[in-house]
Amino acid sequence: MNRPSVIIAAMLLASASVVAQTTQGGITPKMLQRIEQAQQGGAADKALFNAIASNNIDDLAKNFANQGPVSTYFSVETPKQSIHDQQKSGRCWMFSGFNVLRANFAKTHGDSVRVEFSQAYLFFYDQLEKANLMLQGVVDCAGKPMDDKLVQFFFKNPINDGGTFCGVADLVEKYGLVPMEAQPETFSSDNTSRMAHIVSSKLREFGLELRGMVKDGKSRKAINERKTEMLSTIYHILALTIGEPVRSFKYAFRDDKGKVVIPERTYTPKEFYDFTVGHPLNGTFLMVMNDPRRPYHQTYEVEYDRHTYDGHNWKYLNLPMEEIAQLAIASLKDGHKMYSSYDVGKQLDRKRGYLDLDNYDYGSLFGTTFGMDKAQRIATFDSGSTHAMTLTAVDLDGDGKPLKWEVENSWGPNYGQKGCLIMTNRWFNEYMFRLVVNKKYASPDILSQYDQKPTMVAPDDPLFVPEN
Secondary structure (H helix, E strand, O other): OOHHHHHHHHHHHHHHHHHHHHHHHOOOHHHHHHHHHHOOOOHHHHHHHHHHHHOOHHHHHEOHHHOOOOOOOOOEEOOOOOOOEOOEOOOHHHHHHHHHHHHHHHHHHOOOEEOOEOHHHHHHHHHHHHHHHHHHHHHHOOOOOOOOHHHHHHHHOOOOOOEOHHHHHHHHHHHOOOEHHHOOOOHHHHEOHHHHHHHHHHHHHHHHHHHHHHHOOOOHHHHHHHHHHHHHHHHHHHHHHOOOOOOOEEEEEEEOOOOEEEEEEEEOHHHHHHHHOOOOOOOOEEEEEOOOOOOOOOEEEOOOOOOOOOOOOOEEEEOOHHHHHHHHHHHHHOOOOEEEEEOOOOOEEOOOOEEOOOOEOHHHHHOOOOOOOHHHHHHOOOOOOOEEEEEEEEEEOOOOOEEEEEEEOOEOOOOOEOOEEEEEHHHHHHHEEEEEEEHHHOOHHHHHHHOOOOEEOOOOOOOOOOEO
């Protein structure tokens, strides 16, 4: 047999193999017949179809037996504060972080003294820093091929508006804070998607150029100068959409009745941070998570998954839920709110602002069961940390064990329970993932565990995605 004939025969054999695999793995007529025969097709299914086809699934799956009044009593709670609205943005991490900072300020200066921090101001620098992180990351990985996982990480997600408390700490220490009236929200800070698409497209273009400069052997100085020019373009886009950050402003602190309690003076953002926070945040807190897929009492970290290139990667100590709850209770008893995150979309009764495992019975509606545990849901991307909220209260039984929790949300004051959500402890155990707590509430053993050398994990891990 000549060479062309051999090649043709090999191709036909390979094609036959693919066809065989497709046939064996596909839905055959016989398989489809079995599937169709398994359907009940009776009056009950017809009635269900008529109902589901004409209604919201959640309305039909709602568990009527669980629709009683929601108790708003909490045996341990921190003072109420105003509820903000992140609008159509992924900045829940910043809203929750600011909730903690302004609550700490009020506790220090008297609960009647209020301060509202500008999310737009810090968001500007968050986006500029993330742009630099992407561009410098591309330079760092320029020797790797385009299909390398880390290179793809930068080009796939050049910028985002999600984050964690680590980002709050790094950004406020570097750029300070300003009051909300000094830099109010804009349409693009409230509605981030279009701006993000524009900036992302430009960053991808810039990233390819920087890879080319590295490949062509350009000097580090030349690359850095070009990167600075690129960031000037990003700065200009952000200034036109979010507004150029204020550099100084006048401000007087007032109580909840509008009376001036701290006279007006001129501040820079760093001076305002020093006055309202008063100390560096980094080093004062630990981040804990509950990930039953991994060994407890070990630390985990994601390289490059941070807000600023010169800042801190996300680092977590993995703990059982019982130990996380005890840290939270200790903080709340001392009057301090905490940053926390959840899979908030699971079993959420939006009208009542109530989270409980029995809010909806999808199994009975569809005649099946949903049996994965927390570890299985995480591993299969069925559940993960999606939204940050501020843990503000807990209700304890006579033995000091939690019955339910309350969080301040960032979906506006008219959502749920006057802007808050209430969750049962059963739901808390299944869908709570991260907590940021002051180190003074942790035992020496937990602090020692937190200081271990962390295990590095991939940025695309189900639990290491930005909260939004």
